[in-house]
Amino acid sequence: MVLVAGIDSSTQSCKVVVRDAESGALVREGRASHPSGTEVDPAAWWAALGQAVEAAGGLDDVAGVSVAAQQHGMVCLDADGTVVRPALLWNDTRSAAAATALTEELGGPEKWAQAVGSVPVASLTVTKLRWLAEHEPENAARVAAVCLPHDWLTWKLAGAPGLDALVTDRSDASGTGYWSPSAGEYRLDLLDLALGRRPVLPRVIGPADHAGVTKAGAVLGAGAGDNAGAALGVQVEPGDVIVSIGTSGTAFARSPHPASDGSGLVNGFADAEGTFLPLVCTLNASRVLDATARMLGVDLAELSRLALSVPSAEGLVLVPYLEGERTPNKPDSTGALHGLRLDTATPAHLARAAVEGMLCSLADAIDALAAVGTPMSRVLLIGGGAQSPAVREIAPAVFGCPVLVPAPGEYVADGAARQAAWAVAGSASPPHWGEALSVTGFEAPATPDVRAAYAAARDLTVSRG
């Protein structure tokens, strides 16, 4: 049996799956936690990857490995390949003012959407480089190469062979803000605009190309951004919209055409199969449930039970912008509770409002995807938050359509493993694994009143000052 491994280095943890390259059958798996915070020393990801690999029984017997990871994080290397400063993650909002300035300097949001498919917000790497140039000029001067979390981990797995060996893939390059998905080329002028010069950038290789070999001789795949990895892992079909509830909330679909949305709501990313992946991303998803459970002094299972113990939050609205927000672009916002009455001041109503508020922000994300013409025939719910019974049952009511939940799994790591199998096989398209995706369907009458109450409340927030 030929084995392949897939790695998901996500915001909260590192997950490794080892699968049969031909059938896709799961052979073994492992995971390890990442530190919290919005800036992280990449060494912590490398240590977690080592632990997760060990928990998965090692990689000495695999023929191929690919890494998918959280997108956008700025990893700066000096001329010796040493990390210059802790990586600024996708959910770090300190570069919000840089995003506004860059947007104006190029001539407005529409110009950026045309240039690179996305309008700068604090999440995009290009804004983090501008922040570095302005706030840490000494560190900026030491930067010899800039890469992303998955690029850096792939390079480490290859033995960190020199800056010229850095590679990335289309999906993650498309989240930098200096690579054009429609042209398939870096926009070095935008790198100049942000940083004032042009450090080494990873070479962008094709979806089934080889990024090198590991010490043990396994082929390294190109890797991917985690959402593109999930699309590969779910074996997404035309018309599928994937909604992922992890640290980030995302809604995305594969598309044959690049997206360009001057409103900034939709990111016109590339996917990991040679086409495109229009995507909307929020900063507040599963952690809204974690935080509400903490406030109520209960675990996630009890939070879910409480949320389902009342038929509605009865006008209580939780605006979920606890980390500020990316979509809509409100980096300085805070969360809020509106409509509180004596009779709704109960743990059950608060639990319900948290689930509904988080889902309403994702319903807005689905609407934004629809507004750029994304075909939608079914909605699939994945990510850690999709394990919550309350999320599964309330999502179809808030989204106003049936929701399918695939069997629990590590779909990002699975996508990376499928890419590794593709790289090993050298075939024209990725291998088809197994039967049709096993899903459970959830349906509920639509609750437009919940969306309306949320729409009336979502802008009523105070800034974090």
Ligand SMILES: Nc1ncnc2c1ncn2[C@@H]1O[C@H](COP(=O)(O)OP(=O)(O)O)[C@@H](O)[C@H]1O
């Ligand atoms: N049963 C559950 N109910 C609600 N949330 C859950 C449940 N199980 C896991 N989660 C949430 O999933 C999140 C982690 O999901 P994951 O998709 O791995 O995130 P990331 O990819 O951002 O690291 C955590 O915030 C955790 O609270």
Ligand SMILES: O=C(CO)[C@@H](O)[C@H](O)COP(=O)(O)O
């Ligand atoms: O910024 C984005 C997508 O644009 C996020 O989706 C990150 O890629 C982090 O993903 P998770 O760790 O939450 O899965």
